[in-house]
Amino acid sequence: MLLRRFCFSTSKSYMNPFLPSSRSTNPLANSRSYPIFSSNFKTLRLGFHRTKSISSQGFVSVYSTNSTMDDPRGPEVVPIPHPDTSGRAGVFRALEASLGCTFSSQPIVPNPNPLIVVISGPSGVGKDAVIKRLTEVRENLHFVVTATSRAKRPGEVDGKDYFFVSKEEFVRMIEKNELLEYALVYGDYKGIPKQQIRDYMAKGCDIVLRVDIQGAATLRRILRNSAVFVFLVAESEEALVKRLIGRKTETVEALLMRVASAREELRHLKEFDYVVVNKEGDLEGSVKLLESIIDAEKAKVQQRRAII
Template sequence: MLFRRICFSLSKSYHNPLFLYPISTNPFANSQSYPIIPSNFEALRLGFRRTAALNSHTFVPDNTADSTMDGPRRPPVVPIPSPDTSGRAEVFRALEASLGSTFSSQPIVPNPNPLIIVISGPSGVGKDAVIKSLREVREDLHFVVTATSRAKRPGEVDGKDYFFVGKEEFLSMIEKNELLEYALVYGDYKGIPKQQIREFMAKGCDIVLRVDIQGAATLRRILRNSAVFVFIVAESEEALVKRLIDRKTETIEALLMRVSAAREELRHLKEFDYVVVNKEGELENSVQLVEAIIDAEKAKVHQRRAVI
């Protein structure tokens, strides 16, 4: 009987395809027990060791591990001294060593692009006074001198207030495409020479253009959103008319025409990016507001970029 049970047990183990390795079976063992394969047992033992190491609070990474097995080799841990007890240079170098790279000295944000500021508004609101004071407080600002075919007024200087040219010469500039914008205003031509803008923008200067409402509309079509459009107004219509009277530069007919034009021009205010109220006796506040507009534009993440 004993011999028969041994033979039966051996025969069963040799024909079981799951048992790929020679094993010893105890014929007297409990029928519910299972044989243990040595190779599987070793794998389980190694897996248990690895799991225990990963879950341990005292686990220390092995920087000498093979990078092909455990990923890229980690940089060595560098102790960083406290800024309270060490010099700035020492802490700085330790931080670089710990991160594995040097800190760049390049500016995080590049220098802002040169701006083109278009200033417009009705006659008599003080555009020239604002621009003159603005140029005195900002050295990197270039006021583009406009070319005109009209005659000089008393006190005006050629090349400073306007470039005074004859009508034939002005028409020649139009034909050669030398003007960014031009218009016929009150029977005289006015236009903006391109070359001035290009030269000073190349030097990093901001450009100020003083134009009438018609010129501003033309520049908006040409420059679109690449320029800043600022509308200057008086505090009221009454104040505007009084300023025009006080200038004493127009005849009654011309004065009436300018007042009528001013009323029409005020309707275009919403076409501009900013509005500045230039109150009587508060020129400094108006200039400071224009400066704030320029500074805000230069601080924008998405800069305007004008190409002439």
């Protein structure tokens, strides 16, 4: 009976904790727990920022976050000068004092990762011209010179356009695993040296790779989504064939083979991340579009990260 009366008295006292009552008691008053409800939130000393007033001298008084629950002196009042009556430095220091911390000067967003851009497309679309101009106008961009076993064409420079090596030397590079990818194209080897990529990525440079369609497929399997794949095309099939004829670098038989290959390679367009139409006479437009692609990739929250 006594136990039932005690429970009834306790439940009656806590029937509505939000209604003030001078007779309500807390059976846990002797414990070390904080009260669950209170009609005076200031006694909790939560340390919230509360604007009290703006003085005639242009000072704003706020409660500091440094106040504690058991501080009998109450929240500390820190004056913050109004921006109209004080310099930026004064307001800055007052805000730091009010918050009880200093503002970090570290970048909010870290520098973007070095990017690998793989540029591919059919023969005759102007890959070399686009890449050459891109490296001229874009800083911290390195074009990886491809190794090849084919003979030099008129005007090509060893170490700039390609690394021209013998077939025996190329096979030795394959055996030593010095190439990121390689392929046999039209009877000649082409491949991308790994070390060159590593050296320039370590310097923070973006990397541009020029490969054929077969090489792009191989790199997609190796690099997956860590690289950006761009497909370069002419404005039409007719324009592409005319460009191939205008190069005057192949025999009739070789030209026929390249045209047939180009028509087949165009079917792989959907395997790439971006497509750039390199119109005749609009080299600058193609290069600007490529720059925009690179800028967009570097602004992504989830950065690509390539490890070679």
